[in-house]
Amino acid sequence: MQKVAVQLGERSYPILISPQLFSQPLTEFLPKAxxxxxxxxxxxxxxxxxxxxALFPDSAVHSFILPDGEAYKxxxxxxxxxxxxxxxKINRDVLLVALGGGVIGDLTGFVAACYQRGVRFIQIPTTLLSQVDSSVGGKTAVNHPLGKNMIGAFKQPDLVLINTSVLSSLPSSxxxxxxxxxIKYALISDLAFFHWLEQNQQAIRAQQPEVLGDMIRHCCQMxxxxxxxxxxxxxxxxxxxxxxTFGHAIEAFLGYGHWLHGEAVAVGMVMATQLAVSRGAVNTEELQRIIDLLSAFGLPVAPPAQMSIADFMPYMKTDKKVQAGKMRFIVPTALGQSAIVDDVTEQELMALFSI
Incomplete structure (x- = not known):
């Protein structure tokens, strides 16, 4: 079992990572309820x-099953x-358990933040995206037709349990x-990890247990x-x-669930890097390496053909990162480095669609 700690004082919690997590003794980690x-x-x-x-033999366990998909967030x-x-008649001392991907995790966390002004919850993420990202950090939310994750709260879980063997049941998409x-983690601040991903593509696609475990632990630690x-x-x-910012616009424009969140983010990272190329921060060879790595895992690298810059703008202008009326973008400043910028013009954005 690998462990990562999220250090937040009294609200600190562990992330446990193992391919046999459900069959290991977890009594010392699970909150009693x-x-x-x-x-x-x-x-x-x-x-x-x-x-x-079965992890809760001494508790009265209820389950609530929601339909599958982003459309139900x-x-x-x-x-x-x-x-x-x-x-x-669930009391305030309940323990909520989010068993699923990012949709279930975000929704359950938001419920935990609001029910009787806050109850405990734990994350058991079952998709790669939720294991490396959405289950960690306490962001919880639901979507609105006018914007993704616009209604939510910060609510840290008490524990994150990552069973890597469940990934074998995932569709390839x-x-x-x-x-x-x-790949996002590598691009924002870890060039060595980007190199590692390039070198281990085949082992990752084959879901070799040790490689998967190390990759997930690294992302969780970051x-x-x-x-x-x-x-x-x-x-x-x-x-x-x-x-x-680009990715959320794609999801909202197409309708939640038509593209997977990670697919939209992949295109968004390419567009952000194209913006960086136009500003001279990243060269075209580095852009191509990013495109090649995303493509190696079957991810899209261009926005939907039916979307124009005019379709992106309304969503980007209401993005949560907007401050004082200015759109803010995360843009690579080099391969393995990134920064927040707020001086991107509409002319620069329009130029992305001529590439």
């Missing part, structure tokens, strides 16, 4: 709900979970979507360190949004 409510979706519940329920689903908790977030320094995204943590 008389009532446990597991939130999941039908696909994940069929595979893993019995094993997760909504206020309506939030209300449905809330109604379930109230109808079953979901695994690829997670790799977009993995995010834990950043969150420990900047929990509520006042500065450095915003770098983790590389590709997301």
């Amino acid at each position: 008389r009532q446990v409510v597991i939130v999941s979706n039908p696909v994940v519940a069929e595979l893993y709900l019995p094993a997760v329920t 909504t206020l309506q689903s939030f209300e449905q979970v809330m109604s379930f908790l109230l109808e079953h 979901e695994f690829a979507a997670g790799m977009a977030e993995v 995010k834990a360190d950043i969150v420990s320094r900047d929990e509520t995204e006042q500065g450095e943590r915003a770098l983790l949004n590389l590709g997301h």
Whole structure:
């Protein structure tokens, strides 16, 4: 078992990573609770709900199953979970368990932040994207038709359990979507990790257990360190949004669920790097290496053909990173380095669509 600690004083918590996590003794790590409510979706519940329920032999365990997909990360689903908790007379000392990918994790965390003004929850992420990114750091939210993750709260989990063996059940597209977030970590601040990903493409695609475990641990450690320094995204943590300003616009324009989040982020990172090339910060050879690495995992590298810059602008202008009316973008300043900029003009953005 590998361990990563998110250091937040009294709210610190561990991330446990292992390919046999559900069969290992976890009593010393699991919060004790008389009532446990597991939130999941039908696909994940069929595979893993019995094993997760068995982790709580001394608790009254309830489960709530939401339909699968980004389209259900909504206020309506939030209300449905809330109604379930109230109808079953769930107390404030409950432990909520998010068993699923980023949609389940974000929604359950938001419920935990709001139910009776805050209850405990743990994350058991079952997609690569949620294991390396969304389950760590306490960002919780639901989507709105006018913007992704615009309604939410910061709510740290008590524990994150990452069972790497569950990735073998993922569709190839979901695994690829997670790799977009993995590559993001390398691009924002870790050139050596970028080289490692280039060199280990084949082993990663083959899901070799040791390689997967090391990759996931590295990403979790990077995010834990950043969150420990900047929990509520006042500065450095915003770098983790590389590709997301463009990516969120794609998701909102197409309708949530038509593209996977990681697919949209992959295109967003290419567009951000193209912007960096136009500013002279990154050269075309480095851009091509990024495109090649994303493509190696089957990720898209160009925006949807039906989207123009005019389609991107309304969503980017209401992005959460907008400050004082200025759009802010995360832009590479070199391969393995990035920065927040707020002086990008519409002319520069329009030029991206002529590349």
